[in-house]
Amino acid sequence: MQFAMNSSDNDQILNTVTNREYQYGFVTDIETETIPKGLNEDVIRLISLKKQEPAFMLDFRLRAFRQWQKMTMPRWAHLKFPDIDFQDIIYYAAPKARPSLASMDEVDPELRRTFDKLGIPLEEQKHLAGVAVDAVMDSVSVKTTFKEELYKQGIIFSSFSDAVKEHPDLVQQYLGSVVPVGDNFFAALNAAVFSDGSFCYIPKGVRCPMELSTYFRINAAQTGQFERTLLIADEGAYVSYLEGCTAPQRDENQLHAAVVELVAMKNAEIKYSTVQNWYPGDKDGKGGIYNFVTKRGICKGDYSKISWTQVETGSAVTWKYPGTILRGDNSASEFYSVALTNNHQQADTGTKMIHIGKNTRSRIVSKGISAGKSQNSYRGLVRILKGADNARNFSQCDSLLLSDTCGAHTFPYIMNDNPSAILEHEATTSRIGEDQIFYCNQRGISTEDAVGLIVNGYAREVINQLPMEFAVEAQKLLQISLEGSVG
């Protein structure tokens, strides 16, 4: 699906851009229930108890925790950050709420105002037509809209906690099937302590009639956010799914370690889009979210397809490689990414495409934009296994440099064990063209706006992969994130 932006969209974007600061940096004053800092088996049992989980969940968590204890934090990425004291983090924080929410009226008004302010109204009638939202604040899901309507078609869209209660068989079958508990340090940590997230199941042959989305919000101080998303598209199903993230402005660094698992059965298609705008820290690099995320999909059935699109503008540190295991024959995957870093942000992001089935295809388009004193790395792996006859990959990763104090790095690895594969990789690194900026200046456009225009043009190929409303959002975000980078 492609949406072209017309010029009035561009105008609108330019007009809207007046805010120089991170605009989602406010804190919601709401009564929060937290548990004490620190991590041990008792804390994990407490989380499981609070969530009234069945035994398999506690078992899953404990297995993960025991593996995690033996692991060390990965340091191979092109990122500099201090050691994290995992005993100095609160692993569970939830807005205090009435025992059960029967209707929208029962949602805490303060909470509703928070999501309104973020542009995510929780009332279905007010919301963007055709988008169902699961809103997650700190450790719990606050509200899932359109849940009942979707269920009429057999689509299960709910918070992870509800899914554990209502569909334990499905959860048990797929949880950890794509990202095993011991996959990596942060995935293991997540598996041990995750508190909520979204769950989605699209039954055989159903095309999900609306965009599904999850909105993640960190609010409480000194808390880590560990959510988990599990999305299953059964045979012939289709779903487009979006996630957005923001957090308040704080001087401390907060940890976010999420896991996303996607399963696409035969002929199924999943489009997974992310607009990541966690608090990036201030101009001097103080504060901001440490974002360590494991996202992986499996094209389990023949002719299945998974598309990843990500627009990454937030977080102080990003460590994230959404990948696809192409197991089914003739399965396909795409990865489209824009990663913009400014000030002292650091991003090490890219993708992994693991080709196992025959005639599998993958395509990677990555656009890195570095400004200020930031460091931006693309890291990718294309792996073709022995049995993956006639696999194809095309990768393009470009880097744009906007200052002489930033860094742009590229680490694209190819590992091929099957000579019938055809793999191509192209990449360029260059700075923004002075002649382009001058041309804009000469037409009366300020340098800052010109840079915004040029960057948006540069990112167009990726932005166009996003559903319409989010594409506009993403363009605005790019513009805002660049504020103050020219000068």
Added chain:
Amino acid sequence: MAHPDPLIQKYLESLSGMFADEDVRASVLSEILARPEDVVAYRERYKYTRIWEDFSDEYFALAEAESRVSAPRKQVLAGKIYSTAHPAPGASDILAEALTRTDLGQGAEAGPLAELLERHPDMLEAYCSFPESGKDVFADLNRAFATPGIGIYIPQGVRMQQIIRVVRAAGQGEMMRSFVYLGDGSESTLWWEERPEGSLANNVCHAFLGKDARAEWTQTFCSGAQTLFIHHNYVRQLTGSRMQHHVFNVGGRSVRLNHNVSLSGPVASHESHGLCYIGDASVSDVDIRMEHTASDCTSNQLYKQIADGNSLGIFTGRILIPKDSQRTLAYQKSNNIQLDPRSMIRTRPQLEIYADDVKCSHGATVGQLDSEALFYLRSRGIGLQEARRLLLGAFAGEVFNDMEHPALNAAIRQYVGNHVLLLEDIQ
């Protein structure tokens, strides 16, 4: 002239004795072993070379033992030096054994490194200007056990017309350090041929190009069926200098080349082209580090691998552009062809860019010979084997495009064709 690295200084002091001092060895080994985190990094760097099969965890001890038994070390410096206008793979016009210092005319000399360093203070000064990286376990081992190898000295302003050719057959467990020195404004064409035998050779070769010097340096590797051959180049180029480097790996069970280049003065340029034919049961592992230490420099990497039989070909290409290295041009291309279903290819470009006024591009392709081109040739009556040879010849030919010395170009084509039947017909 004191070397900044005390280990190298001790090594230099011990040159006259030919052996690296026992104390030097002990301190380097303890230094390596004191950095367990580096050992992890070493392993990462050598991850695909089948080195760990040979060394496993006791590789230090093994390497040490090996270096002890390979006495007498004086005989290690087996090699021949030629100076010729028309090199040929089987040339007979031997100029000298490398053990003897040889006058190449116009004040240029070749011979034992220790002797040359003593005779030429400018050469010694240049040698001391190389920072020791300390980030490579095998380079460190070489540092510990090094014996002086061949030196080549081209004085300032001298333009060598003849091609200098070095032919070496490395001995068992050899760890040799050689040095090629080109003074300011000098020019030289060099063919350095390595034919290591025995189970391990781990050599370092330094090359220094003074201001505006020009070097055309071709290395050919053809190692024995049992040899693990590791070769490290450290190239340092000053302002306006230019090097055309070519490397051809035409055989050997396990060949690892570390080609480290530092463009230390502005407007220097370095072209590094390589062609590796990796036969059955072989590994070729090429690791390039191109450091643009100064501004306005240009580098270009073009590496081609042909993997046949049950083989593994690895290309790692790092480009580092620090903050102040503005107006840098850096290009890299890795093209790979797999001829056999059992063959494997790994490419790992690594670009680290901290300056903004740069133009960098890199590209990689992995695949088979183009089936459409094969069919086109066959439809014109050219047999399948012949068509494959033609296409491989065309694939390989690009590597020769920048080899400017016509006699050298022809000789190397012949050399490669003699070793690899499929490459008899390089175009």
Added chain:
Amino acid sequence: MLSIKDLHASIKDTPILRGVNLDVRPGEVHAIMGPNGSGKSTLASVLTGRDVFDVTAGEVTYRGTNLLEMSPEDRARAGIFLSFQYPVEIPGVSMANFMRLSVNETRKYRGLPPLSPAEFLKKMREQASLVELDQKLVSRSVNEGFSGGEKKRNEIFQMAMLEPLLSILDETDSGLDIDALRVVAQGVNALRSPERATVVITHYQRLLDYIVPDYVHVLYQGRIVRSGDKSLALELEARGYDWLKPENNG
């Protein structure tokens, strides 16, 4: 010379040719016409041995031998030439080297000695001038950087070099302006002789004004649905292909 009987061929299980019958005798010129997707190019590919197509039934005899069992290069050496619709670019392989190999391999197959370099170069010059192919192109890599028209001339130049017995021209006229078309047709006509045959695959009858066919066949949905003389081509030009449909279906 060439006898095709009930030829069926498919690509990845999709049938393209569904029973083609055709006889070509020495000295004849056959034109095969038909709409897009009717299987014209597939027929040319199958006759020259492109392995992406599977022959599922039928037989093809060329000068008394089973053509389908021959390798692509042996078919070429035995005198079958295909002028490709889309000639592939082969960077790094020079035209001269390529043609020398091709000519000498073909000569070897026919029991002739290889041409000496001088003889070969002389022949190259002569034949290149026949199709007005710029000498400079001959010194370049095969088809690399050639314009569409130059590529087509290059095909006819190769045909002249190899002196085939059966030439198959696959859409050689597509993308050519009228001058280029005339030059290409001149090259083809210069090679006409009682021993040689030509199969012209084309969309339009335009080329047939220059290369006059003895027979015209219409290929439709993988079968030859109608054969006639040159007037059939004119009829197709006037009426298109649609009028053939009901006939085919019935």
